[in-house]
Amino acid sequence: MTLPTTALLTDRYELTMLGSALRDGTAHRECVFEVFARRLPEGRRYGVVAGTGRLLDALADFRFDDETVTTLREIDAVDDATADHLAGYRFQGDVDGYPEGELYFPHSPVLTVSGTFADAVVLETLALSILNHDCAIASAAARMVTAAAGRPIIEMGSRRTHEQAAVAAARAAYLAGFASTSNLEAARRYGVPTAGTAAHAFTLLHDDERAAFAAQVDALGAGTTLLVDTYDIARGIEHAVEVAGPGLGAVRIDSGDLGVMARHAREQLDGLGATGTKIVVSGDLDEFAIASLGATPVDSYGAGTAVVTGSGAPTAGMVYKLVEVDGRPVEKRSAHKQSHGGRKTALRSHKPSGTAVEEIVVAQRDVTPGEDERPLQLPLVRGGERVAGLPTLEQARRHLREATVTLPWDGLKLSRGEPAIPTRFTHD
Amino acid sequence: MTLPTTALLTDRYELTMLGSALRDGTAHRECVFEVFARRLPEGRRYGVVAGTGRLLDALADFRFDDETVTTLREIDAVDDATADHLAGYRFQGDVDGYPEGELYFPHSPVLTVSGTFADAVVLETLALSILNHDCAIASAAARMVTAAAGRPIIEMGSRRTHEQAAVAAARAAYLAGFASTSNLEAARRYGVPTAGTAAHAFTLLHDDERAAFAAQVDALGAGTTLLVDTYDIARGIEHAVEVAGPGLGAVRIDSGDLGVMARHAREQLDGLGATGTKIVVSGDLDEFAIASLGATPVDSYGAGTAVVTGSGAPTAGMVYKLVEVDGRPVEKRSAHKQSHGGRKTALRSHKPSGTAVEEIVVAQRDVTPGEDERPLQLPLVRGGERVAGLPTLEQARRHLREATVTLPWDGLKLSRGEPAIPTRFTHD
Incomplete structure (x- = not known):
């Protein structure tokens, strides 16, 4: 375009x-x-x-x-x-x-x-x-990158800003060190790498969580990221490993106390033998929230509203x-x-x-x-x-x-x- | 476009x-x-x-x-x-x-x-x-319209937001009751009325303030709005009325304590016989600043950053x-x-x-x-x-x-x- x-x-x-x-x-x-x-x-x-x-x-x-x-x-x-x-x-x-x-x-x-x-x-x-x-x-994004201390951040704030500003924001965040964006036009226009797998709607669309996970794994392979917090996170993780096997790529948690949830998820995943499965967290993350998760077993972050609105x-x-x-x-x-x-x-x-x-x-x-x-x-x-x-x-x-x-x-x-x-x- | x-x-x-x-x-x-x-x-x-x-x-x-x-x-x-x-x-x-x-x-x-x-x-x-x-x-703009209590507000925040967001912002502010916008694309795309006369650069371009005012009045007529605060406001008003006559449309003040300045300007304009000349104020106005000017002899407001960024x-x-x-x-x-x-x-x-x-x-x-x-x-x-x-x-x-x-x-x-x-x- x-x-x-x-x-x-x-x-x-x-x-x-x-x-x-x-x-x-x-x-x-x-x-x-x-x-x-x-x-x-x-x-x-x-x-x-x-x-x-x-x-x-x-x-x-x-x-x-x-x-x-x-x-x-x-x-x-x-x-x-x-x-x-x-x-x-x-x-x-x-x-x-x-x-x-x-x-x-x-x-x-x-x-x-x-x-x-x-x-x-x-x-x-x-x-x-x-x-x-x-x-x-870019100035807000750079602080988030520093706060993430080497862990990748996905920019996923397109929905919280003007539709064309979203494309520019994805570019600016990538320039500032974000790993990728959810925004497809930013890929087309600027070559920014994109990421994204599923929202809660995908789970709700299905008769149960297992069916949703099975559909996603069938389409995208076990290396995909399953969103596990639509109902109960512990049960979500159980279903996820059951369906994808211990080679599951990642789980995403989008609500609750992310630090606590990440620790529980890590223990549970390790207990299920999914020691290589990564943990992605998202949900109103700004540079301070990202920094506060530094000591938790989070593998990557999704940032939305805060980055596209310049974090204040x-x-x-x-x-x-x-x-x-x-x-x-x-x-x-x-x-x-x-x-x-x-x-x-x-x-x-x-x-x-x-x-x-x-x-x-x-x-x-x-x-x-x-x-x-x-x-x-x-x-x-x-x-x-x-x-x-x-x-x-x-x-x-x-x-x-x-x-x-x-x-x-x-x-x-x-x-x-x-x-x-x-x-x-x-x-x- | x-x-x-x-x-x-x-x-x-x-x-x-x-x-x-x-x-x-x-x-x-x-x-x-x-x-x-x-x-x-x-x-x-x-x-x-x-x-x-x-x-x-x-x-x-x-x-x-x-x-x-x-x-x-x-x-x-x-x-x-x-x-x-x-x-x-x-x-x-x-x-x-x-x-x-x-x-x-x-x-x-x-x-x-x-x-x-x-x-x-x-x-x-x-x-x-x-x-x-x-x-x-629109939600931020509507509060400003309420605060202005009937006085017109010009949206002039294009420069403080993404270039396409600016066009949408001009539309939303107009929907919320703003009188006009500075953004020309909003006129073309949505028919929003536009306004705008001169920046400080226009005065600085000229050998002196009088020459700048004379050029503007020559091009736009005495009904225009002259920006009087590039050097000294009182002298600016003096020059403005000298050049345009007491039929001058308006003066704009973009800096200083706008309430105090507006009162002084009104007295000075009235003293010069320019009783019909209006006073436009601008410069970091949000709904609170607009409300606080309610009792001053301001005729209209220009709002920029606050409106296009949703005022917080x-x-x-x-x-x-x-x-x-x-x-x-x-x-x-x-x-x-x-x-x-x-x-x-x-x-x-x-x-x-x-x-x-x-x-x-x-x-x-x-x-x-x-x-x-x-x-x-x-x-x-x-x-x-x-x-x-x-x-x-x-x-x-x-x-x-x-x-x-x-x-x-x-x-x-x-x-x-x-x-x-x-x-x-x-x-x-």
């Missing part, structure tokens, strides 16, 4: 501004917009960049075709000159940004868009929608701010919000051991990194064309795995705290 | 269950699935049904075309027989449900899907994704449960979750004054309502075909406006509490 034009996923005022700027000639001024979050969600210690790949896909489809322009005329959102301009619109500027899977902190310039005002202003909503959503999910922080709070016009730094003046004009370069300094020390945001372009510093932005788009060889989803996943290792030891704590490393602004 | 097939917006296990059930013949059993929420989000007093219209659209596009079936075979999600079955799949069952704009309470059966297991099981994820999202947004409850927590197989009631047994087998009929009883008294959920079909009771479900789909003459978005909006009037007086309070009316289960 590919979406047609993405051009109307846009706030009306972007086109209104464009129209006014075309009239007075300022539309052609060279501008730099930056995307950043002023702060992390309360108590979070790091954020995870995700969505950039999706944004570049959406950018390629950002065109005002005839139907789109007609719509805009009908609702009187643009005048004739603006309509003409949009009909020929094709982003021709540059985009730089943190690669997917990179960590970010307050004021990290995760995306920089440069071009004329006309080029860049219309991308605000699309860029923010994608980054705010995907970063929120459903949006990353990123903004798209104009910072430079024709080479001149600009900034809003406000008592409440710290703003920094001028195009930034971002570096991260590390100790010789690799541990991250500081996020350094320099109000300059073309900064030469110091010995223990590495530049954080990559060129993503040049002259409107996507740069070749950008990191794949698998590479982004690996990048994050490596990046989390560089966090200071308390950066991975689940408890509330300050950002894992400070952000420092400099002018050189 | 129309989306191609919606068939893969589905959890893998639905197809796995289908495959197993096709093998053992249970796929053809007649089933009833119900969608309901076990509880409202913490402290909420009512929910608002939204998304049903979107679901019916998505159902019409739920087909497994060649590419889709090929994908499923490639990822080994289905066997040959299941693939053949899906290639010819077309929902042929019935759907009944609460109309959009109706209130719901814990255990209200907001949607009932009947058909064979094969017909109905595959719709679980799609139905829940749409209803969980749209109901969450980004998902409605609805489930899709099998309740009947071949006429036999079925239910999961669980210590923690109240389940009720059998197909339900829903009624709401009212006092002669119109005030709602109870949500009555009867474990029977074809119940004759008592004198003060009205049935809550409509037929939506019959034999796979959408029923003609279903309520439009405008009708749903009106329905909600009328429904909120029927709530007991404390049902509209913003503070945390119990559901506005109790849900009673009966068997006759």
